[in-house]
Structure formats: C-alpha cells, structure tokens
Amino acid sequence: MISECGKSLTVLVDSVDSNVEELKNIILRYAMKSGGRRITLILHKEARTRPLELIKDSILNNHVYSLIIYELESRGEALELLEKHVCNDSILVLTTRDNLEELLRRLDGKVLFEVV
Amino acid sequence: MGYEIVLTSDRTMMSNHHGKEFLGFIATGPPIAMPESLWMMLAAPKVKVDDAGRPREAPYGMRKIEAVLRDAGFNAAIIDPDHIDKHLDSMKILMLSHHDYFAYGPPSSEWWSITGMEPINRRSFIRFMNSPVVRKAKEKGVKIIVGGPAAWQWLYELELMDKWGVDTIVDGEGEKVVVELVEKALRNEPLPRYVYVGAGDVPGVNEIPVIKGASVNGLVEIMRGCPRGCRFCSVTLRPLRFIPLEKILAEIDVNIRSGLKGAILHSEDVLLYHADGVKPRPDPILRLHREVLERIGEKRSLAWSHVSLAAVKYAEENHKLISKLMNELVLNEHRRFLGVEVGIETGSVKLAHEIMRAKSSPYPVEEWPNVVEDAFRIMHENKIIPAATVILGIPGETPDDVMKTIELIERLKPYRSIIVPMFFVPMGALKHNAWFLRDHLKHEHIDALLAMYNHTIYWAEDIMNKFYFSEPYHAPLKLLLKYFMGYVRKQVNRYAGRLEEIIKK
DSSP states (O other): OOSOOSSEEEEEEOSTTOOHHHHHHHHHHHHHHHTOSEEEEEEEGGGTOOTHHHHTTOTTSSSSSEEEEEEESSHHHHHHHHHHOOOOSEEEEEEOHHHHHHHHHHSOTTEEEEEO | OOOSEEEEOOTTTSSOGGGOGGGGGGGGSOOOSSOHHHHHHHHOOOOOBOTTOOBSEEOHHHHHHHHHHHHTTOOEEEOOGGGGGGGTTTOOEEEEEOSOTTSOSTTHHHHHHHHOSOOHHHHHHHHHHTSHHHHHHHHTTOEEEEESTTGGGGGGOHHHHHHHTEEEEEESOOTTTHHHHHHHHHTTOOOOSEEEOOGGGSOOGGGSOOOSSEEGGGEEEOEEOOSSOOTTOSGGGSOOEEOOHHHHHHHHHHHHHTTOOEEEEEOSSGGGTTOBTTBOOHHHHHHHHHHHHHHHTTTSEEEESBOOHHHHHHHHHHHOHHHIIIIIIIOSSSOOOEEEEEEEEOSOHHHHHHHOTTTTTTSOGGGHHHHHHHHHHHHHHTTEEEEEEEEESOTTOOHHHHHHHHHHHHHTTTSOOEEEEEEOOOOGGGTTSOOOOGGGOOHHHHHHHHHHHHHHHHHHHHHIIIIITOSGGGHHHHHHHHHHHHHHHHHHHHHTTOHHHHHHO
C-alpha cells in the first residue's frame, strides 16, 4: 500500500514553517483533483513543519484517505526520496519562491508546484 | 534460533487474564486497596511460554500480523515481554501493539480521571518501554513499529515517540501495510513516521490470514466493521466484511490444538453475521454456532465479544433465535451462561438521535429505552450476561439527558448484568470534540455513576458465585475480588453524599 501506484497524491513540503491548516487545505484540494484515496506527505526537519502534532485534529485523518507521512532529517534526503518515487501519479511540491527555480530544474515536468 | 522480527506488548496485554476476558479490564484501573503487584496478578498473570519465549496464547490482532509476516516468509514471532532478551542478537524490528498504550481510551481514562491515579496499563507499558532490553534493542539499531487499536494515542505522545525511538505508527488495519514496512526496515530504507490505513486500503476477506498460534482465550473474528454508524465509534467507519466460516473454524482448530478451554466469537455485533442489513438471519447464525460448538465440544466455554441490543430484540421477537441458540445449542451442564459486551451509551432518545440513530435499527430511535430493556430481559431469561457501557459527557449532553440515563438504569435492575460508565473520549466522527474529564462532572453525573455502581454491585456477587467462578481453582481470585468489592462498598458508603466534592478535589 505504501509505495503502491495508482491514483495517489505525493506531496513534498519544502516551505519553511508552513501553516498546517493552509497545507491541509491545499493538499485536500489536490487530493480531490487526483481522484485518489491515498496521500503521501514527504517532510523534512529543515522545513520545521511537524504536521504529526496537528494530524490528530486534522481532517486529513478522516477515515477516507490513507495517509503516509515521511519526516526526513534533511531537505536533501526528502528530495532523494521524492526522486526515487517511481509512480507517475500526481506529485505536488509546496515550496518557496526562492527554491522554485532550483526544484524546477531538478524535478522533471510531471511535478506540480505551488508556492506557499 | 532468534527471531528477526519480534512482536510483543507489555504484560497487561500479554496475558489470558486467568481465562476470564473480563478480568483484563481490571488492568484499565489504578491499583486500589492492594499493592500494584497483586493488582497485576489479578488482572494480568503471566502466560505459559515455550523455550523461545513464544506465548501459548497472544492478542488476536498481533496473531494476524504474525501470520501475514510468516506467510510472506519472514522470520517473525510473538514473544512474551519477559523473554525478548533471548532475541536481542537477532532482532531487527520490534513491533508493538496495544488496546490502550497510554490509558487514554475508555474505560482507563475515566478511572484515571476519577481517582487521579495512573492506570496499571499505562504504568506497565511505560515500564516496558523504559526497560533495559528495549533500550538496548534501540541502541543496537532495532526499528520500532507501533500499531493496534490504540495507535492513535501516539499522536498525543510525540515526545515519548522521539524519546523511545519509535520509528513508525500504523493506525488502522495492518495486513496490507506490514510486509512493505518490514521490507523497507530490513533494507534500511526511510520508514514513514505515520501510516493511516483508510477505508480503500483495508484488506478484503481473502487478504486476512488464518492465525498460526492461539489467541487470548480463544478469540476468533467473525466480521470486521459495523453498519450502524454511531458517531462516537471508529470501527463503524470501516467497510463491513464477513469472515468465511471455514476460516473461522480453522482458527478455532488452532486454538483447540493449543489446549485452550473456550472460544470467543468476535464482532461488533455477532448477530449480524451475514445479516440482512441490521436484521439478523437465523440460518447463518445457527450454522455458525452449530459448527463452532461441534468443534469446541461440550466442555469448552463460548462467549460473544459484542452484540447490539436491537439485534437481540429483533432476533428473538421475529425468529425466537436467542432462545433457540441458547437452549438448543449453547447451554449445558458445563456451559451455564454466555458473556457479552453491549452498548447502552445513553437513555436519552434526544441524544441517541444525535449520535447513534441507527443503534436501535430496525426499531425507531424513539424506542431506544424500550429496545434496551427488552433486550436485557431476553438476555436475562436466556442466561446471557451482558457487560454494558454507558457514556457520560457526550457532546451536547444536558442534565435531562443524564436523568433519562439514570431512569433507564433503574429500569434494568431486575436483569442480571453489569453496567460500566465510560467518560466520552473523542473518537470516530466526534474526534474533534473535547475529552470529558472529572472537572466536567456535575451532580447528575455523580448520580449516574452511583446508579451504575449500585446496579453492578447488586449483580456482581450473584454472577461471581453462580456463573463466573465456578471452578475450585478460582477460589483465591474470587476471594480477592470479594475483598476489593467490599472495600469499594465501604468507601462509597462512608463518603456517600460527599462524592462530588471528593472527586473534584
């Protein structure tokens, strides 16, 4: 189930100190568009976003979507994990304006970007 | 030979509770009127193990995960918590499961709230996680994966998750997740911190394996999920699946081969096995019981985990199914009762309408108090002994709702049963609401607690003497429980009238 392809949404959270509520709304919007029922979140500690703290109150944990959350030590490890992701399902990167250009170069055109 | 993957839990889980499932609930309370060691002995005695430390019987959910891993070819086994040191050299993954890791579930949370003392299950689990063997395992790089019905509680204990080095929380049915997680862990790949298994990823009946070793007190699952949609419950949000009879019987055989003395049929509502919606059908129920009883023979005990009161009433009134089951199949000179858990939750029709509209189905929700009383009468007449729950502090509850609950409890006085209070815990569709704690107790809640206490004390001795502890070897247990009940009775009588003040202190 964890690496299974097919109608899943994978999200890399690369923006620092993201507001979890805002993230939740963006992610759900894309999840609905993807039409799937599985969301994988890739986070890294450099981004200082800890959604586990809020997931207990979050509508992401709503018994409909399967949710897989990775929390890696560094941004490099998070990007590496995303690059290894073999599925061609929807991939969304939430990033800052500063990082956008670098990520556009590094990740190919199949990835959707949203600046937060 | 050591195991690479060790599944375990603390002693409050890894016990057969003297062969009496209900005694396991004692572990949800703090030790009262006796030392902790005696309380543990009463609630959770050690189980028999083999040379490798594998328990003769183990929690059912862990048996399922063990079976999935072994079917996939992994070197995995459930190991008693006192014996995991035997596998320290070989262990690469430690998998934990629990019904109530931190005592945040019902009824632990309310005993904790009322007494102000930490329940035994929490103390025991924390002691286990801090034990030298678990710390040593972590130092050696063993991955720790936690799951089970109380996995959600880790989200409230993220600091402990970091302190103890828990790698992954798996919340939900684990059969389709666990192999992949273990493969990742063994390959040293990054593990997810959290996995929630949504409705679309639960296993189908063909993906649920047959257990390889015996389950605690012979518990065997006959269904998963529940169609009633009660808003305080998380089970009801899972898809409904009926386990095929041949798989049920295969698991009964596993338990019998291990020498267990009984079977517990597990479902959120046993009478809904292959039902027509919420209407029980006699044929599948009778066939299930006939085949199970044929397997377990005349001397082994039989229990149901849960049944709904509406199903009991409907089954008896429309098909005489309860009396047929009990008188023609279950009861004999060795099996003199059948125990089961039931949910009353509230006596208020208004509240029932808001949070559990389908619990009374196929009867209208306005009939809920009558459904409860009729079902209790039917069970009493047929020697089914229910342990019932009532929830206090449901969001939106008014003093009048609590009064209606007290009235209903009083109507149930003639019927052999015990009634246990539960403080509302935010779960299921109501998970965003606040916890009900002792600071929220009002006068009417104290009255409700006393009504349940009076009912339970009234019937407990009768149940203990005539039904529950009939074997001579149960005498010390019976004595200990009688002593405890006597102590509680004395304290309640002594402080009656001042309970509200004392609890809120």
